[in-house]
Amino acid sequence: MKLLFLNGPNLNMLGIREPDIYGRQTYAALEDYIRGFCGEMGIDCEIFQSNHEGVLVEAIQNAYGKMDGIVINPAAYTHTSVAILDALKAVSLPAVEVHLSDVSQRESFRQISYAGMACVKTYAGYGFKGYRLAAEYLKEHIGK
Numbered sequence: 001m002k003l004l005f006l007n008g009p010n011l012n013m014l015g016i017r018e019p020d021i022y023g024r025q026t027y028a029a030l031e032d033y034i035r036g037f038c039g040e041m042g043i044d045c046e047i048f049q050s051n052h053e054g055v056l057v058e059a060i061q062n063a064y065g066k067m068d069g070i071v072i073n074p075a076a077y078t079h080t081s082v083a084i085l086d087a088l089k090a091v092s093l094p095a096v097e098v099h100l101s102d103v104s105q106r107e108s109f110r111q112i113s114y115a116g117m118a119c120v121k122t123y124a125g126y127g128f129k130g131y132r133l134a135a136e137y138l139k140e141h142i143g144k
């Protein structure tokens with residue numbers, strides 16, 4: 001099984017950005033964590049981060065025909081991007097939305113998720129573990 005792990009803007013600043021919300025571990029540590037559990041689970045993973053909406057759209061498009069599913073943390077684009085929603089719908093790959101923080105307990109502008117409308121499941125507030133939960137869910141979902 002091949003999964004694309006896609007991360008949006010400012011997630012490359014993990015460890016530096018608002019540590020009280022996002023923790024003190026770096027983006028490199030997140031990549032290591034994802035590679036680690038994918039290895040254990042027999043998942044072939046591709047991990048990609050961009051601060052640019054169009055680049056994220058292209059990464060989703062490029063997954064078509066190559067990947068079995070997508071784990072996506074669109075970061076701030078979660079709450080603004082119809083383009084990312086449309087890209088997820090276009091490829092119609094099973095996708096799971098992940099947020100490190102519990103967005104449901106944060107500002108009102110974070111209460112809408114466009115990308116989430118094209119996702120089969122959302123994990124928010126589990127920190128790094130949310131990515132693993134998403135991969136486990138997809139493994140189960142795709143296996144059916």
Ligand code: DQA
Pocket residue numbers: 009010011073074075076077078098099100101102103110
């Ligand atoms: C985030 C939550 C978003 O609201 C925010 O814009 C982010 C990160 C999270 O992982 O908790 O950049 O997606």
